[in-house]
Amino acid sequence: MPALNTQPNLTHPDDFYEALIDMHRDCDEAQSQAVNARLILLLANHIGDQAVLLEAMRQARLGAEPGRFPAHD
Numbered sequence: 382m383p384a385l386n387t388q389p390n391l392t393h394p395d396d397f398y399e400a401l402i403d404m405h406r407d408c409d410e411a412q413s414q415a416v417n418a419r420l421i422l423l424l425a426n427h428i429g430d431q432a433v434l435l436e437a438m439r440q441a442r443l444g445a446e447p448g449r450f451p452a453h454d
Contacts, residue, residue: 384433385436385440404416
């Protein structure tokens with residue numbers, strides 16, 4: 382089973398971030414949330430490994446708690 386890769390892995394992270402921001406341009410709050418949900422489901426389907434997805438969810442939740450930062454293994 383593959384482990385969740387938390388190390389930097391994007392070849393062009395600034396370009397990705399810009400595209401992510403652009404994806405939300407001209408969206409209202411509901412549209413933005415729907416776009417995020419669709420992106421998450423598309424990427425989850427691409428990953429396909431339940432254990433990896435559950436670990437990503439766990440780490441994302443930890444990173445959202447006050448005073449906590451995401452783990453970088």
